[in-house]
Amino acid sequence: MKDHVDDHEAATVTAFLQALGSRGFKGQARTSRAVRVVTATDNSIYYREPACVVEPKSTADICAALAAAAAVGLPITARGGGTGTNGQSLTGGVVLDTSRFLNRILSFDAETATVRVEPGVVLDQLNAYLKSRGFFFPPAVSTGSRATLGGMVATDASGKGSRRYGRTSDYLLSAEVVLADGSTAHVGDLPAEAPLPGGPLGTVAGLLRAELAGQAEEIARVFPVMNRGLTGYNLDELRGENGALRLTKLLAGSEGTLAVTAELELRVVRLPKCTGMAIIGYADSLVALGAVSDLLPADPEAIEFLDDVTVGLGKTTPSWPLLEPVLGAELSRCGGYLFAEVSAETPEEIDRQLAVLEAAVAAGQTPAVGIVATRDREVMGALNGLRKDAVGLMGKGNGPFKGMAFVEDAAVPPENLVAFVAGFRDVLDSHGLDYGMYGHADVGCVHVRPLMDMRLPDHRDKIRPISDAVAELAHAQGGLIWGEHGKGVRGEYVEYYFGPRLFAFLRRIKGAFDPANLLNPGKLVTAEGTDLPVDRIDAIPFRGARDQLIAGHGAYGKATECNGNGACFHWDAANEMCPSYKATRDRVQSPKGRAALFRDWLHARETDGDVQEAADALHVSLATCLSCKACTSQCPVQVDIPTLKAQFLAETEEAKRGPRDRLIRRMEGLTLLAARMPGLANASLALGQGVMARVMGLVDLPAFDRTGLTRRMQEAGARRLAPGQPLPAGVKPEQAVILLCDSFLGPFEPQVLEAAARVMIRMGYTVFHTPVLRNGKALQVRGFLGAFGKVKACAIAELQKLNATGLPLISVEPAATMLYRQDFKDMPEGLMPLSLDRFLAAHAAELPKAAGGAFRMIGHCTETSADPGNLTRWKTVFEGAGMALQTERAGCCGMAGMFGHEAEHRALSKQIFELSWASKVAEGQGRLLATGFSCRSQAERFAQVDLRHPVQALEEAFAAG
Known part of the structure; x- marks a missing residue:
């Protein structure tokens, strides 16, 4: 495993870069430790550091890169999404990454x-x-x-x-x-x-x-x-x-x-205008696969299958609450599933095709446990999401045993699939391995990922015998060890499948194109007349061998669970996953990149490597992490970079804390104090803008509400209730709630809390409100973990006192709600506050009826990524009030608490806002709502638009009616 660049390679890379520059290259060429470490992995079991990463911006740049590589004899390998499961784009030479700039x-x-x-x-x-x-x-x-x-x-x-x-x-x-x-x-x-x-x-x-x-x-x-x-x-x-x-x-x-x-x-x-899907459950996977022939006469567009292991992992995803009631109790417990899809131009034709499918299941030779047919787009989207996530879900695995990709896409003629899968099971059972299966049953392609711990030498030793056995089994059944995901280092089996005569012909073709073996050398075949061997599946360094050296780092354990599936490279700006990557398209600034750099830092600590270099690279990457926690929920294996970042800062930054960090450590307390004197506080902020920017590096801080929380709540008719204070006599618990006033809305936007109180009072509830409660969010983000622990313990104690009243605890601000859910993990059972949308949706029938109106709403990114049902619940609330609400996702607004106020991040914050939010805000025309305080602040800052919280729109409609 290469941890450094030797002198000869360094000289060759220098010569390459000089040749590149002389040819007018206008893209980026990077040789930093960080970019090489991040590019050393894909979604395979291997680790192979490149010498250099080149990111071309044009065809001319690609020409320059290949000509320069040829001039100095440096191998070059093209890379796209970086999701290869067999090391296709891993190389010790130059990586040519077309994903960053050539995407038009x-x-x-x-x-x-x-x-x-x-x-x-x-x-x-x-x-x-x-x-x-x-x-x-x-x-x-x-x-x-x-x-x-x-x-x-x-x-x-x-x-x-x-x-x-x-x-x-x-x-x-x-x-x-x-x-x-x-x-x-x-x-x-x-x-x-x-x-x-x-x-x-x-x-x-x-x-x-x-x-x-x-x-x-x-x-x-x-x-x-x-x-x-x-x-x-x-x-x-x-x-x-x-x-x-x-x-x-x-x-x-x-x-x-x-x-x-x-x-x-x-x-x-x-594109077909309509689609439909039938989900059929069977006793186990082999029974399900045997039933494929029953369904083929109905001629569906596709027949996919999942086994119970994969579905079991899928039950941990945010989509499962939507799917479970659709499947029902009996189907949810099946051991094998087939998903049959149909498409047509009309809903009536879809219904006819689904009826044909149901009849085929009923008349089939293989008994099914049950079938559910649907053309509901939301349900089909969730089912397709479950299947798409299967790759990452298998990577989540069971404890230290993760689904490993190396024999995951074998294919055989469909009529041989049952025999092949049975033989495949025998191979894995003989090695004592568990596994999950899914794939494309109608074309005989099965995805199998054995659950392994590649940090164990004896598990790494299984790669060769299992691969050889599956290659022979697939060949005997008329199929291939690679049926879908390419060959990569499995190119060593090319000669076995093609035979010596055709293999020699392939080498002649390779030699005509690339006689010096400079293009992705060692993969598939090598040029005729050269002695370069084809890569072997166990001759490339295993990522697990490297991770073995850093086993036992519990606080950073999640970093080693990143399997490289690349879900954090999501292209769509409206998706919440990793805003820093979306804005920069730099994979060093992504959850996968940061996880790789965490592993590299740990590796350096354990092997007498350059710890400072590794720590500096990690610090630079983490500096652009917004701590939005979208990766925490959207990564299939839940690699939680913000929590790892907080731990890293706690360990490495104490001696480097500057004035801004010292201010942030006390900011929540100072904020609550300043909120008592909003006029003076705002004047001080206005006069001190320059000082705050120069000395503290903070810009565009929000103004305090001049009316104040206490007065607004009094005018709304809500009563103050401090933690530990008994309920007044005569209060009916079933008709009362406690509104939690957080340190985001309380000082800066208490009108949202006021609107929430007014709406619930209109519903017939007695509303109590707390004083502003501290939550320590900024402490947690900046790595003041000791101080955060104290604030958290105090906050939990306050919630316990409030909970003792027996009244529902309602949280309005998503940042506070998600902090409770994601970072107060030692919260006693039953203490978790209800989000406002959960409470209102559960009581939608009690809402007054408004005169109508149609609105659009964007949810808070942290909340919608972890709990996409909140968008549906807000729609239910508006429908209950006789109003229409169109919900949509816009990704991150770019504020993310303090991040957007940090002077060095203002430009990136604006860039993230302009990815998706800017256009949606411009189109809003006064009807756009946003649930997040940061989101509304960002819209005001960069678009000069005052967005409202959905509860404000409800209250205004009720007041007007």
Whole structure:
């Protein structure tokens, strides 16, 4: 495992960078320890540090990078979404990352149903663009939120629905590529009568014209007759009509070993107007797989399956509360599930197809436990989310045993699937391993991730025998060890599957493209005439061996659980996951990047490495973390970077605390004091703006409410109740509540608390309110964990006293509500306050009826990521009041408590706001609501718009009525 760059490699990298600069490269080239560590992993079991990471901004930049690499003899490997499960883009040379800057959709033609894209465009990004135009790109991979089109071409990716829609190569019309020498070429169909192009591509085309026909018999013998095929160097599909060469079929699946894609021309198809789904439960997974033949006559678009292990893990996700009532008690306990999907142009046709499916299940040879059919978009979205999350959920595993990707995408002809899975189970059982299974039953592709602890040497020793056994089993059943996720280091099995004759032909093709083995060397095949070996599955350093050295660090244990699935690289700005990554597209500034740097810091401490260098790199990365905690809930394995950050700051920053940190340590108490004198406090803030910015590094601090909490609550008719104070005589507990006044709304926006009190009084409740309660949020974020512990203990004691009244405790501000839920983990059972939306939704029938009105609302990012049901509950509340509410997600507003007020982060805070919030605020036209105090502050700061809390809109409507 490489922890440093040796002198020879450093000299080569320096020469490469000089050559790069001389060729007019305008992208970024980085050699820092941080970027190399972050790029050393993907979603595989391996760890391989590159020498340099290059991020091109244009085709010319790619040409410059490849030409420079060729000039100094430095290997170069293209990287897309970084989600490969087999080390496809891991290298000791240069990583060429197209995801950061080359992510534009260049053109779309509805008449020809074609789109041109740069290789870094993400699948879901493309489909979101196409959806409004009535089209979509069919290959559906579970990592669609971060998988790039360049990466999908590289692995010839497919996924759900491939029985009908095929693989990525079926939609690749042409590509502009850069060859190993830095020259460009156009790859498309080459008619038989067309002259050969110049350069390496002409050499390849000449070789294929001369010898491909002679290999036809061997190709027919070797290539399996199945949906997946021997993807990569797709020899069986190279010959088109009338002798044309379909060169895109050669490129697709070649994993960057032949050329680097710079632009892609893709075919797209019309989007069906309606969809439906049937969920069928069976006794166990083998029974479910055996039932696939029962469903095929109904011709669904796709048949997926999940086993009970995977669904059991899915029950820990935020989507499960929506799914459980849909499935019901009996189906929720099944041991195997099939998900059959249909599509059509009308709801009536969907209903007909679902009825055909239900009849097929009833008449099938295999008994089902039950079936639920639906065309509810929300339910189908949750079910699809469960399936998409299966990869990450298996990574969550069981304690130290995590689902490991190395034999996870084998495929066989569907009629052999039951026998194959039974044999697969026998292999894993013989090694004493548990596992989960899911996949594409209709095309015989099964995803299996054995639960292993790769920090254990004996578990690492199982990789070879299990892989060899599965390769032989799949071959015996007419299939492949790789059916969907590409080959990567499993390229060592290429010769076994292709046979010596075709393998030699592949080496000749590789040699024509890349005679010096500079493009992703060691993967799939190596050039004829060279002695470079193909990588072996157990000769690349295992990530687990590195993690073994840092085992036992309980406070940072979650960092080692990051499996590289890349969910934090989500492309959509309206998604809450990691705003710092979305704004910068720098993977060092992502949860995965930060987890990798945590591991590197721990590794340096245990191995006498450069601890200070590792700590500095980690500190720089953590500085842009907003502590929004979206990763805590949206990461499939719940890697909680803000909590790790707080621990790191507590351990490393005490001696470095400056004036701002010392102020923040006392800020909550000072805030409560200043709120008693709002006029003086505001005047002091106005006069001291320059000092606060220069000395404390704080800008745009909010003004205190001049009316004050006490007066507003008195005018609303609410009564003050301090913790420990008994309830007044005559209060009916069933008709009374306690409103918790937090240190965000209480001093700065008590009008929201006032509106909440007025609404609940209108509902017939006696409302008591607390004084402003301290919660210590800023202390926790900044790593003052000792002080936070004291504030937390005091807060819990106050809540216990209030809870002793027997009245519901209602929390309004999402930041405070989520702090209770996520960071007061030692809260006694039954003490957790209710969020306002939970209380109002449960009592929606008691709401007064308003004159109507339609509103839009954006939820607070921390809350919507951990509890997406809060959006639905607010809709229920407005419907109960006779009003309409359209809820939407906008990601992070960029404020995140103190982060947006820190002078050095103001620009990034604004950049994050402009990703999604700015346009939604501009479109709001007075009807846009926001639940978060930070969100409303940010809209006022950067858009000069005063947003209201939804409870304010309710109260104003009630007052007007």
